[in-house]
Amino acid sequence: MKIRFPGGMRVEAEYRGHTIQTDQSETSGGAGSAPSPFDLFLASLGTCTGYYVLAFCRKRDIPTDEIELTMERTHNEEKHLIERIDIVVHLPETFPERYANACIKSAAQCTVKKHLQDPPEIAIAAHRAA
Secondary structure: OEEEEEEOOEEEEEEOOEEEEEOOOHHHOOOOOOOOHHHHHHHHHHHHHHHHHHHHHHHOOOOOOOOEEEEEEEEEOOOOEEEEEEEEEEOOOOOOHHHHHHHHHHHOOOHHHHHHHOOOOOOOOOOOOO
16 A cells, blocks of 8 residues: 555545545645545444445345445543444344344454454554665
């Protein structure tokens, strides 16, 4: 992954043939032209959880067009950090009752969630050009 600065408060990541663009909100000095890095962090948790719901349903030929997930967060005002994230999988009335708990267990297998529960060490270094 390569990270570049294309101008303003924008930061881009080049990864596996994709360009992932971020920007800061106008109140943070950016133009609001793309999600912030933190927005992408939250979206990665939500979409990863959604992937596991989707895969569960596809294996069982359960339609997903009426399923949606919502995510809410609770902030710790003292630490200025999120202290809890609640993800709700909204299942339609037609969803087979016998699969409801298994679907939630599948959603909990999200690899982003697992990395947050057992976080990797993150090392940051600088290298000066010769």
